[in-house]
Amino acid sequence: MTDTPDLFGHTPAQGSLFGEGDGKMTASAREPQMPTPELARARLHRFLETARAAETMPWDARRARVVQIIFPQMARWLPEDEADQLCMEFMREVERLKAA
Template identity: 60%
Template sequence: MTSRNQLDLFGADEPELFDEDAPTVYYHGDPDRVRARLHRLIAEARAAETLPWDEDSVRLYRKIVPQMVLWLPEDEAKQLCFDFEEEMRRLLAA
């Protein structure tokens, strides 16, 4: 028995969790927000003489930057990836 404030998780009138007919929803990144975030990240790296992030953050940024640029035009994406990796090489060599 359920109270009025509690959902009946096994009720027959509930929607199917894995409904094969449900429409697929894709997230579309906002290019302006992505661009702004990448420019801030690269600017932070350029302003630093040594790595400004801990090891976990470095791994994260090196993994997500190539994914983030997928929301941008191809030429801009390549340039931002190049700029980021150049700064990473400089900082790792320091």
């Protein structure tokens, strides 16, 4: 697949998914990058701030379940005491929002 327009002038939305045999590995074919504590911390704080700022559950039921599952998993990338503190604060906010 090339990025040249077809007969109707349309160009493909994306390049080749398989690298067209050029020997180069595409970004999606590489090993996934491991999260860093800084990235995990930033995402956790965004979730926590979203919950703190809300008067009612800010996510639909499915997304709320996902966030409640991934929050403690992402916290594992942080030092244990920091992770425990963030998880406790997040669960307190989730309970507050469920009661609202």
